[in-house]
Amino acid sequence: xxxxxRSSWSWRHVAVLGSTFFAGVLIMxxxxxxxxxxxxxxxxxTEFPLKLVQISATELDPAVWGRNFPREYDSFQxxxxxxxxxxxxGSVPFSKLERYPAAVRVWAGYPFSVDxxxxxxxxxxxxxxKQTKRIQVVQQPGTCLNxxxxxxxxxxxxMGWENFSHTPYDELKDQAHIGTSCADCHxxxxxxxxxxxxxxxxxxxxxxxxLSKATRQEMRTYVCAQCHVEYYFQGDNKLLTFPWxxxxxxxxxxxxxxxxxxxxWVHKDTNAPMIKIQHPEFETWSTGIxxxxxxxxxxxxxxxxxxxxxKVSDHWLRSPLTNVNRACQTCHKQSEQELKDRVxxxxxxxxxxxxxxxxxxxxxxxxIVAAQKAGATDADLAEARQLHRRASMRWDFVxxxxxxxxHSPQEAARNLANAIDYARQAQAAALRLTPxx
Amino acid sequence: MGLGAFTFTYAxxxxxxxxxxxxxxxxxxxxxxxxxxxxxxxxAVAVCNDCHTPHDFIGKYATKAxxxxxxxxxxxxxxxxxxxxxxxxxxxIAQENCLRCHGDLVEPISHIEDTHPTDxxxxxxxVGHSH
Numbered sequence: 231x232x233x234x235x236r237s238s239w240s241w242r243h244v245a246v247l248g249s250t251f252f253a254g255v256l257i258m259x260x261x262x263x264x265x266x267x268x269x270x271x272x273x274x275x276t277e278f279p280l281k282l283v284q285i286s287a288t289e290l291d292p293a294v295w296g297r298n299f300p301r302e303y304d305s306f307q308x309x310x311x312x313x314x315x316x317x318x319x320g321s322v323p324f325s326k327l328e329r330y331p332a333a334v335r336v337w338a339g340y341p342f343s344v345d346x347x348x349x350x351x352x353x354x355x356x357x358x359x360k361q362t363k364r365i366q367v368v369q370q371p372g373t374c375l376n377x378x379x380x381x382x383x384x385x386x387x388x389m390g391w392e393n394f395s396h397t398p399y400d401e402l403k404d405q406a407h408i409g410t411s412c413a414d415c416h417x418x419x420x421x422x423x424x425x426x427x428x429x430x431x432x433x434x435x436x437x438x439x440x441l442s443k444a445t446r447q448e449m450r451t452y453v454c455a456q457c458h459v460e461y462y463f464q465g466d467n468k469l470l471t472f473p474w475x476x477x478x479x480x481x482x483x484x485x486x487x488x489x490x491x492x493x494x495w496v497h498k499d500t501n502a503p504m505i506k507i508q509h510p511e512f513e514t515w516s517t518g519i520x521x522x523x524x525x526x527x528x529x530x531x532x533x534x535x536x537x538x539x540x541k542v543s544d545h546w547l548r549s550p551l552t553n554v555n556r557a558c559q560t561c562h563k564q565s566e567q568e569l570k571d572r573v574x575x576x577x578x579x580x581x582x583x584x585x586x587x588x589x590x591x592x593x594x595x596x597x598i599v600a601a602q603k604a605g606a607t608d609a610d611l612a613e614a615r616q617l618h619r620r621a622s623m624r625w626d627f628v629x630x631x632x633x634x635x636x637h638s639p640q641e642a643a644r645n646l647a648n649a650i651d652y653a654r655q656a657q658a659a660a661l662r663l664t665p666x667x
Numbered sequence: 668m669g670l671g672a673f674t675f676t677y678a679x680x681x682x683x684x685x686x687x688x689x690x691x692x693x694x695x696x697x698x699x700x701x702x703x704x705x706x707x708x709x710x711a712v713a714v715c716n717d718c719h720t721p722h723d724f725i726g727k728y729a730t731k732a733x734x735x736x737x738x739x740x741x742x743x744x745x746x747x748x749x750x751x752x753x754x755x756x757x758x759x760i761a762q763e764n765c766l767r768c769h770g771d772l773v774e775p776i777s778h779i780e781d782t783h784p785t786d787x788x789x790x791x792x793x794v795g796h797s798h
Contacts (some may be wrong), residue, residue: 541776542776560791
């Protein structure tokens, strides 16, 4: 029989209930802590790349971007080094006019014949532009700032494309303080590669290429192709334009210019209508074996480098000859010396062809000058002058390109062979107009 | 069934279940590849399956089954492509295995969430065995 006086609970029940309750509290608290922990990790995972500071859409100063990406910023700052010497390039700003005096006569009548130096690193993009005599001997348009100032896209947005372009450089240069910047190539939020220069967008659109569909590897070339290209200033507004409608070879570019009857200047000695070619690295690369093999500019000029426990792109843009292990040996397993020797061999051959071309051009110029002195008319000289133009632009396409032929050796040789041919034809045509003394 | 079992054993089909690189070298067309692996940077850290099969149980044996079927088909008919090129699927598997070990090191540059992730094998195709 159950004792009615005995209550239904005892201290033992209390203890069991109490400890169960307490255990429940602990478990729930633990679960809550775990949940919060998981949530914070999930939130961290969306913060990639990790940003210490929020970079605004208008931030141009690399030092600010560098707070989020110190490794890339540190290597980018190394482009201040202007002591790198390679046989044909490097970062020492030697005068190309002193080293290759023929260029002065080839460019007679054009600002390049007054001042033309080997370019230094990206650090100096704006500094050297502000210091070159080429903006002093002639009034240049604001267009020049497109590639040499980080402020260019913002100035274009504020002033309008036409207005920015035709306003004199001297009136705009004080608004430009930063040369190359992270913002030229990277989106401030995602760090994705992006195109910021209108001329490149326009040129690719004209070629029917949809940049929004570009692969990452293609972008690793395209961001460089915003600036490392041949260009001209179109029309009275001096709009920056790339002459690519018909293709990227010098032949296609020549065809483009001929079709619109364009000339950069009239040669002071021969009075021929001349084209000046500027740094056509992208066009040259595009005909070479590396382009065909899917190798981008960044693969050789910004190779991945191990910095501690991670790999990042090396932002110290410079001659790969100073960095053969990282730039070449990932894919080419020969020794550094063998690879360097091969590069120099290509460059030596290109240089030899350049010197032959210069001889031929000087002879052509002298012959046309002599024919003019002998009284030949413009109609007489039209053929010789046209040949002078054709020869000179092909020489320029190789001379003013910064790889001394390496980006596309056979194309460089082909262009110089044609240049020599046209120059000698020009000389012959002029000699035919000149009676023997 | 008996004949099938005998054929399977005679052809060493069971070796497909193993991890031993020697099993892959059953086919003499793989001998050069085996030699190359034996002299490669990854000799001490990876066998064939480490790069060429996924590492989850189902993925691993499904891949072995699929590849095994294709191998026996090619071998029987003699239609071995010359040169042998990796299929898109197997290249994808190899790429994922690169990241399985090296993912932390290349995290800043691998862009795995992107539509166009960085492709390790474009430049580093020879680390397992030469081509």
